[in-house]
Amino acid sequence: MFDPLASLPGYLLRRASSASLAELNRKLAEIGINHVDASLLMLTGANPGLNQSEAGRILGIQRANMVPLVSRNEARGLLRRQKLDGRSQALFLSSTGEDILQTVHKIADRHEAMLIARVPEEMRPYVIPILRGLWME
């Protein structure tokens, strides 16, 4: 059985991404969130007060889809919204959110370490530059 896809970077990218995501979501399920929630918490933790649309642009999530994402994390008590002006609202972590973010970082670090460990040591310095290159928009 020959797999002609196994030498295509685009295909490998998709399979690697999907496997990594599934594994990360299994880990994050322990604290009741998924990888999208985690990315929003990490972004908000690093940029308190950014607004919802900015967060969406950085995360590649459309305005309309930010609504249920922010709402459920607010409902969980992890995020809060604060009116910036009449139309935009700033996002902040609650104190519970700050605590959860520590755990998120631990889980993410463990996950990233597991990923990188699968790459031969001499190639590891190239992982991030290569992935940044492949991520074209």
Add this chain to the structure above:
Amino acid sequence: MFDPLASLPGYLLRRASSASLAELNRKLAEIGINHVDASLLMLTGANPGLNQSEAGRILGIQRANMVPLVSRNEARGLLRRQKLDGRSQALFLSSTGEDILQTVHKIADRHEAMLIARVPEEMRPYVIPILRGLWME
């Protein structure tokens, strides 16, 4: 604005994969198929007569989800099914399927070349080994 996700291989993997996939699907739309159809055609072209479940296992697609995938490509006249024994059926490309596969290969080659071109030249030899490493199952 600081993006703490931009240095996480797992996150870069996801964003790179999603951007690459969207671009590939735009190209494949010209011939009326998507990346999953393309992967099935390529696999079947390389392994005529493999059965539906085998194809699903290699492509990471569940049995149940192979049904509509194979059906629509059969309905398009690209694939045909042939009874192997009472329960399994072998997959083959039709002659139209063989023709379309040539175009698929051209599109895929163009896509992969575009991807790889975005990686600094001295790092290109590491792209496939790194992605294979990151693809853990």
Add this chain to the structure above:
DNA sequence: TATTGTTATACTCTATAACTATA
């Protein structure tokens, strides 16, 4: 007993269009 193909279904993710309120 395990496997193949199938159906039906539910759930998540993402995309689009339209609306309001505001800058």
Add this chain to the structure above:
DNA sequence: TATAGTTATAGAGTATAACAATA
């Protein structure tokens, strides 16, 4: 006019459970 947030909805992708027929 352009932007922020929102609602509603449609489509695609994926996951699960169950079933019949067959190895």
